Amino acid sequence: MDQQKYIEDLREIREIMNRSSRFISLSGLSGISAGIFALIGAYVAYKTVYAPQGELNYNSILFSSESILKLILIGAITLVCATGAAILFTKRTAEKKQQKLWDHQTKRLLVNLAIPLLSGGIFCLMLILNGFLGLIAPLTLIFYGLSLVNASKYTLSEVRSLGLAEIVLGLLSAYFIGFGLLFWAIGFGVLHIIYGVVMQLKYKS
Template identity: 45%
Template sequence: MSQKHQEDLLHIRSMMERSSRFISLSGLSGIFAGITALIGGAYVCVLFENYGIDYLTAERRVYNIDLIKELVVTALLILIFAVSFGVFFTVRKSKKNNLPVWTSSSKNLLFNLALPLFIGGIFCTALLYHNLIAFIAPSTLIFYGLALINAEKYTFSDIKYLGISEAFLGCLSLFFLGKGLYFWMFGFGILHVFYGIILFKKYK
């Protein structure tokens, strides 16, 4: 009898977990987002080289308007591709598990994720406006990490650790201004792939 009660409790707990947390988040989203970031970061390195900028030795840190425009466009394309992969793999996992995508949990997740990102986007736009470009990469990592930590309560708890890692990496990069691209590639690229693999194996 006690074993049956235990099974019932586990079933109830599972149902409560499903109703309060969005569990269709796919680890593949993180993997492909990370790959996209690494490809984008590599392209930016080539872009710097084409403009005669030795990014590694920091011999030049004044960027002309054409380069800044290309960097902004590249960042937007990376964001679009990363979000597209996230939507695609999330919808696919939801259909596979016969779960709805647009629920109260997914709405809460989206809101709690989007709010810090929106504020961070305004902050980074202000940095760009004032030509404080060296602070943009650290800021994106910090605000993204805070967004993940804020949204963790509505999805897998593992996301919290990714958020802490991203925020810490962003804070660390503040002490190495001018090398933000490498921290950015590590945070949005390698860490995403690493945590994506963990989530995929753990929750597939």
């Protein structure tokens, strides 16, 4: 009896320590909504830029300045919508768990997420300005994956798995250089939805 109580006490202590050192208010719905917005963005990009050309292949499309600006605008709108939905659902989850949305753990998570993400974003912008458009999709996937892996030590372990999957997909996209939009849709769309469903079922968030 005493041994069982001792084990339960240790489990409670471990859960308290885990909550104090990790941001655990991530919502599965955040991942699902981000994936849906990414798929919508990919579809709009395809219809706007690729469909008129008749090919989903960088090698057969001559990008104009107008096309590049459209892609950047679509990407920015998609990012804003996905981020907004993520904040909304995460805030709701934090309230359910009676936890603060903004605390020391959140700051550490965001800092470690932002370092590779901002570095990759600036690097990709430089590549766009120099005309290396075929590398944008692979590099955004790789840098995003690196940012998730880097931040995963401050949140749930599933984030690390998602990050590793994004990196692998980015490397594959670098080999199949002409199909960046397709890999982008899989990485930011399909993988996020799968991750969100797993999180939702596992943590009932």
